[in-house]
Amino acid sequence: MARLEISSVSKAFGATRPADGLSLAVEPGEIVAVFGPSGSGKTVLLRMIAGMFEPDSGDITVGGRSIVGAPPERRGIGMAFQNFALFPHMTARDNIASGLRASGSDVANRVAAISKLLKIEHVLGHAPRELSNGQKQRTALARALIGNPDVLLLDDPLRNVDAKLRYEMRLELPNLLRRGTAAVLYVTQDYREAMAIADRIAVLIDGRLVQVATPADIYAQPASVAIARLFGDPTINLAEVSPVAEHGMLTTDVAGARMRLGAADGLAFPGACWLGVRPEDLVVSSASADDAIPARILAITPMHEKAVLLLRLADGTEWLAALPPDAPQGVADDSVFVRFAPDAAMLFDRATGLRIGQTHRLKAA
Amino acid sequence: MEHSSLAGRIFRGIALTLILIFFMFPIVWIFMMSFQNNDQILRIPPRILFEPTLANYEALISGQLRTAAGSLQMPFMRNLFNSVVLSSAAVLLALLLGVPAAYAFARFKFRLGETIAFTLLSFRFAPPLLVLLPLSLYYQELGLSDTYFGIVWVYQLIALPLILWIVRGYFEDISPDIEHAYRLAGHSWREAFTRIAVPLAGPGIAAAGLLSFIFCWNNFVFALILASADKQPVTVGALAFVTASGIQYGQIAAAIVLSVTPTLLLALYAQRYLVEGLSLGAVKG
Amino acid sequence: MDMLELRGIDKVYQSRGKPPVHAVRALDMAVEKGEIVALLGSSGCGKTSTLRMIAGFEDVSAGSIALGGRRIHELPPARRKVAMAFEGYSLYPPLTVRENIAFALKSAQLSRSEVTRRVDEIARLVEIEDILDSYPRAISGGQQQRVSLARALVRDADLYLLDEPMGQLEPQLRAVLRGRIKSLLAERGMTAIFVTHDQTEASALADRIAVMEGGVLQQFASEKELKSKPANLFVASFIGEPPMNLLDASVARSDGGFRLSVGTDMHFDISGAGLDSEATKALAGTPQVRIGIRPQKIAVGTGAVRVKVVSNQWLGDQSHVAGDCNGRMLIAVTPGRVAARPGDIVPFALEPRHLHIFGSNETCIRHAEVS
Numbered sequence A: 001m002a003r004l005e006i007s008s009v010s011k012a013f014g015a016t017r018p019a020d021g022l023s024l025a026v027e028p029g030e031i032v033a034v035f036g037p038s039g040s041g042k043t044v045l046l047r048m049i050a051g052m053f054e055p056d057s058g059d060i061t062v063g064g065r066s067i068v069g070a071p072p073e074r075r076g077i078g079m080a081f082q083n084f085a086l087f088p089h090m091t092a093r094d095n096i097a098s099g100l101r102a103s104g105s106d107v108a109n110r111v112a113a114i115s116k117l118l119k120i121e122h123v124l125g126h127a128p129r130e131l132s133n134g135q136k137q138r139t140a141l142a143r144a145l146i147g148n149p150d151v152l153l154l155d156d157p158l159r160n161v162d163a164k165l166r167y168e169m170r171l172e173l174p175n176l177l178r179r180g181t182a183a184v185l186y187v188t189q190d191y192r193e194a195m196a197i198a199d200r201i202a203v204l205i206d207g208r209l210v211q212v213a214t215p216a217d218i219y220a221q222p223a224s225v226a227i228a229r230l231f232g233d234p235t236i237n238l239a240e241v242s243p244v245a246e247h248g249m250l251t252t253d254v255a256g257a258r259m260r261l262g263a264a265d266g267l268a269f270p271g272a273c274w275l276g277v278r279p280e281d282l283v284v285s286s287a288s289a290d291d292a293i294p295a296r297i298l299a300i301t302p303m304h305e306k307a308v309l310l311l312r313l314a315d316g317t318e319w320l321a322a323l324p325p326d327a328p329q330g331v332a333d334d335s336v337f338v339r340f341a342p343d344a345a346m347l348f349d350r351a352t353g354l355r356i357g358q359t360h361r362l363k364a365a
Numbered sequence B: 001m002e003h004s005s006l007a008g009r010i011f012r013g014i015a016l017t018l019i020l021i022f023f024m025f026p027i028v029w030i031f032m033m034s035f036q037n038n039d040q041i042l043r044i045p046p047r048i049l050f051e052p053t054l055a056n057y058e059a060l061i062s063g064q065l066r067t068a069a070g071s072l073q074m075p076f077m078r079n080l081f082n083s084v085v086l087s088s089a090a091v092l093l094a095l096l097l098g099v100p101a102a103y104a105f106a107r108f109k110f111r112l113g114e115t116i117a118f119t120l121l122s123f124r125f126a127p128p129l130l131v132l133l134p135l136s137l138y139y140q141e142l143g144l145s146d147t148y149f150g151i152v153w154v155y156q157l158i159a160l161p162l163i164l165w166i167v168r169g170y171f172e173d174i175s176p177d178i179e180h181a182y183r184l185a186g187h188s189w190r191e192a193f194t195r196i197a198v199p200l201a202g203p204g205i206a207a208a209g210l211l212s213f214i215f216c217w218n219n220f221v222f223a224l225i226l227a228s229a230d231k232q233p234v235t236v237g238a239l240a241f242v243t244a245s246g247i248q249y250g251q252i253a254a255a256i257v258l259s260v261t262p263t264l265l266l267a268l269y270a271q272r273y274l275v276e277g278l279s280l281g282a283v284k285g
Numbered sequence C: 001m002d003m004l005e006l007r008g009i010d011k012v013y014q015s016r017g018k019p020p021v022h023a024v025r026a027l028d029m030a031v032e033k034g035e036i037v038a039l040l041g042s043s044g045c046g047k048t049s050t051l052r053m054i055a056g057f058e059d060v061s062a063g064s065i066a067l068g069g070r071r072i073h074e075l076p077p078a079r080r081k082v083a084m085a086f087e088g089y090s091l092y093p094p095l096t097v098r099e100n101i102a103f104a105l106k107s108a109q110l111s112r113s114e115v116t117r118r119v120d121e122i123a124r125l126v127e128i129e130d131i132l133d134s135y136p137r138a139i140s141g142g143q144q145q146r147v148s149l150a151r152a153l154v155r156d157a158d159l160y161l162l163d164e165p166m167g168q169l170e171p172q173l174r175a176v177l178r179g180r181i182k183s184l185l186a187e188r189g190m191t192a193i194f195v196t197h198d199q200t201e202a203s204a205l206a207d208r209i210a211v212m213e214g215g216v217l218q219q220f221a222s223e224k225e226l227k228s229k230p231a232n233l234f235v236a237s238f239i240g241e242p243p244m245n246l247l248d249a250s251v252a253r254s255d256g257g258f259r260l261s262v263g264t265d266m267h268f269d270i271s272g273a274g275l276d277s278e279a280t281k282a283l284a285g286t287p288q289v290r291i292g293i294r295p296q297k298i299a300v301g302t303g304a305v306r307v308k309v310v311s312n313q314w315l316g317d318q319s320h321v322a323g324d325c326n327g328r329m330l331i332a333v334t335p336g337r338v339a340a341r342p343g344d345i346v347p348f349a350l351e352p353r354h355l356h357i358f359g360s361n362e363t364c365i366r367h368a369e370v371s
Helices: A042-050 A092-097 A105-117 A133-145 A163-178 A191-197 A215-220 A225-230 A358-364 B006-033 B038-042 B055-062 B076-107 B113-122 B128-142 B148-173 B176-184 B189-200 B202-217 B221-226 B234-241 B249-269 B271-284 C047-055 C097-103 C112-125 C141-153 C171-188 C199-205 C223-228 C233-238 C277-284
Strands: A004-013 A016-026 A031-035 A057-062 A077-080 A151-155 A183-188 A200-205 A208-213 A237-241 A244-246 A249-254 A257-263 A273-277 A283-285 A293-303 A306-313 A318-323 A335-339 A346-349 B064-067 B070-073 C002-013 C021-032 C036-040 C062-067 C082-085 C159-163 C192-196 C208-213 C216-221 C245-254 C257-262 C266-271 C288-293 C299-314 C319-325 C328-334 C345-349 C356-358 C364-366
Touching: A004 A042, A016 A042, A016 A183, A016 A208, A031 A042, A031 A163, A031 A191, A042 A077, A042 A151, A042 A183, A077 A133, A077 B176, A092 A105, A092 A133, A105 A133, A133 A151, A133 A163, A133 B176, A163 A191, A163 C299, A183 A191, A191 A215, A191 C299, A200 A215, A200 A225, A208 A215, A208 A225, A225 A273, A225 A346, A237 A249, A237 A318, A249 A273, A257 A293, A293 A318, A293 C171, A293 C199, A306 A335, A306 C171, A318 C171, B006 B249, B038 B249, B055 B076, B055 B249, B076 B113, B076 B148, B076 B189, B076 B202, B076 B234, B076 B249, B113 B148, B128 B148, B128 B221, B148 B202, B148 B221, B176 B189, B189 B202, B202 B249, B221 B234, B234 B249, B249 B271, C002 C047, C021 C047, C021 C216, C036 C047, C036 C171, C036 C199, C047 C062, C047 C082, C047 C159, C047 C192, C047 C208, C082 C141, C097 C112, C097 C141, C112 C141, C112 C171, C141 C159, C141 C171, C171 C199, C192 C199, C199 C208, C208 C223, C208 C233, C216 C223, C216 C233, C233 C245, C233 C288, C233 C356, C245 C266, C245 C328, C257 C288, C277 C364, C299 C328, C319 C345
Parallel strands: A031 A183, A031 A200, A077 A151, A151 A183, C036 C192, C036 C208, C082 C159, C159 C192
Antiparallel strands: A004 A016, A004 A057, A200 A208, A237 A273, A244 A249, A249 A257, A273 A346, A283 A335, A293 A306, A293 A335, A306 A318, B064 B070, C002 C021, C002 C062, C208 C216, C245 C257, C245 C288, C257 C266, C288 C356, C299 C319, C299 C345, C319 C328, C356 C364
């Protein structure tokens, strides 16, 4: 039972700063996903915790004890790598057992127990090159888990397994990881994986943690436009708007239509904004209305049991709408009208990218 | 895409046979010469069929060289023994020093790292004759000349750069994550080196060791200057075959066969590793 | 008219000392002019071999390929009028992005201004205008892939071959680019075949999808048909995300139809009225079938099947609920949030009309009704 705490950790390689004052605490038994675009510093963070290199400044503690400067083998950390990093000259069994310092029958029992849990008992005698990618990943996970480490680091462990297996593991992993009391940091580039597996998500962009919150909160209340764009497939739609308050209601012009954006009370006057609306929150119909944006369908592409419409709004902006499969979709080149509910709209300050009206939206939700 | 017609295959077969004959002929000829006496060898036209004799081998093993002018003492077996001792010791020392060094060059970026590695390689650029004179003076001063240790040391000039550069390439090919994983599992860096890195670079180490053994074995100049008769390897010892009364071709051939045998056996044994090591070293180093 | 016709294509890789590898078997496929076709399958299914045979980088072991009425399988790649975008980008390092794209137009002998116009146009489409003067090594993998795509699409060709065209793209860009490329291909009536292992990509871009497995074409149909009328168990379980729930069921006659039972606690009554004669015969002749139901077709919160929740994951726009029903795992996907925690007992509704039924030889006996 040990808490992992990262306090104002920074690291620079020449001109790039993959870690810029990172602070994050992970409780025992908690899974925190570190999510961000490639090159945002996720892997560097894990490697600093694992001791492959040291931070330039800041501290990392496990159970209150600083581990900065300690050699990797004394940090009490288990890690699973994206490329598996199995020892090619050892069998799966020896790979897993290498995670234990002890020897004797105790080792055999524990290897048997963990491999049963991960369903790889039948391949324990195989060399890594004889395993499928899925089995390799399970072996690597078993090796990381077997020593009951205080801290478990998973570096995009499902990156190299096929879609079906990835889905299975997405269901299985949270239960597996919560069996122990390790503080888990899970790096991924797939927002769905992060949302499915983690208790909290730490969004890392350009070496900074820009938001740490539960999956549902991040999706519904992204702190900035950059975060909003990272969560959601298809990506959130954006439009440049300058909303005004009218009779206590915030409204704006979007491609020629007057759209209502919810109550204006308690909001500082926003000025130039990004309007963000998630594709699944758009309603497309053939009937015109005052609060409907005229658009033309450019293409219809099915996706995840939904129909994704690529729309060109009257002012040339391209938006995507994700409709349920049973909704009427129209055909390419149709003229349609797009609407959204006021509380589906998100506003972001165009200068800073930060979301406007956080408190207000929290009240509404 | 494979376009293999019958004619193409026949042509390829003939071409391969010709090349094989071209390269194998000298070796086969020498092997045959070692079983003939001087008269048979010098007969014109030469004959494929002859009556084999073991006289050459007898002479070499007993150390009694019979020439037209009479008999001559020649410690050939002693030379062969020296060759084995010197080459093995030199390679062993080079492995002990070179493998950890190669690991360091592959894994750690340190100041002047590349410069040092290149300097070590540059020992191979300089013609040995250039350094021989100062070297022999130093050796005499230090009392190293005509000692096994002295020769083994100077052989490091040959073996060390080779091992360093080939093995370094192999270490660079191992994903560092594999070692990280081993260390996180609770093992020190020394264990990660001996249990993970060295076994995985095994083929490279074997190939590099074999190559440097061959190069040490074939060395002539260093041993000629720095070793006296009882420390001489075969390469130098073979000079004795050129006598005042002529050249003993049969004995030379037998000596060649005997001195080639150990390296040939070693090379055949490790052929797979050797080719791999050569190509990998060429690309990586 | 059929633009591309593959007839009885076989590909066997032979290497000495190893058994021959049959990468593609008896492949028949016809692609219409202006159609976009995806070759979909997991690695080693033969899709890339097929693409490379059409491009001319591999010989066919048997069979013929015709493009626009010309037999092309004996022609060298350059004379097949085929444009290809490679998975490994394969950009020329000493040329800028603009020169790389323009290079593809060299043989067309266009005026300089025409070349510039076309390059600019395609660059705008795949959003690489601002890197046109960069060199390949200075741009990201995703950008290189877009350049490679642009270089293939800028050419005039009878057929466009794209190998994993969007595998490296940033997810934020993917959905938009799919739409744009699809509308570009449709607008110009371009015929295209692309290889992918990602069914999201296949269904988003393609008019028809050829599902391959073990070198054999399993089914060649629209995405809709693959989902609603899978030809066999493989296609049914391969297509759809998350994969279809599959259960073993025993078959018994009931008045006017059949009763399928999963264990002792799940029963489905299939009315004989909805079955054609062949399906009736098949069901009457087998004691055991496999039934499949799509996760999206299972309703959560109502129904007779009680499951113990194993996981409940909210992905922002949908919930994935995995439940255990007497040792059998069922996955349901619903659009809203579900208030259930692991360990809770929750009802699932599985309706008989949503069941796909598969016989012992893995062929489909009955498809689910299309709602």
